[in-house]
């Protein structure tokens with residue numbers, strides 16, 4: 001994948017693009033919350049947000065969100081648009097910060113069960129096995145207060161919205177788990193839907209990790 005250029009803006013801020021995969025699912029909600037979160041962050045980077053439907057659009061991005069929706073549909077569309085390999089390269093070779101929510105986390109897992117015969121194409125990046133639809137069907141959707149320690153000690157609980165949500169049932173190669181948020185290097189996954197809460201905290205926290213990554217790449221003298 002070609003390096004992503006950053007450009008100096010008149011305010012001497014460096015511009016960087018964060019993409020939201022827009023093949024299917026709740027991508028608009030993510031864009032709205034990312035914009036709201038970015039407005040609360042002061043940094044030397046001017047972040048802009050874009051919908052990603054093509055390889056060319058992906059190549060502009062320094063980081064990516066993969067939304068909730070239907071992972072099999074998203075994988076199929078990605079395959080038809082020849083986006084699957086570029087996505088794998090983005091996540092696993094370029095190691096760009098990538099956050100998958102619900103179906104997005106399924107796609108970012110190395111292994112998923114309850115897939116149809118023949119299996120499901122995944123992007124991978126997280127050494128976990130997820131169990132799709134672990135928390136039941138659409139009518140069994142629920143929300144529950146979650147204590148997300150990475151948001152800071154003493155923070156009020158975060159509302160976890162679970163809709164046909166997966167669980168991380170194994171951390172590979174170690175074994176059994178029952179996890180709803182997982183981070184491995186540049187890849188973050190969560191079972192729930194922070195973009196449906198209006199609560200900006202998780203998007204803000206993730207964008208701060210993206211900015212850290214941009215700074216690190218700049219220091220290394222590579223592409224941002």
Ligand SMILES: NC(=O)CC[C@H](N)C(=O)O
Nearest residue numbers: 068069070071102103164
């Ligand atoms: N809300 C969601 O993203 C549901 C994910 C869905 N169960 C799937 O397998 O893709």
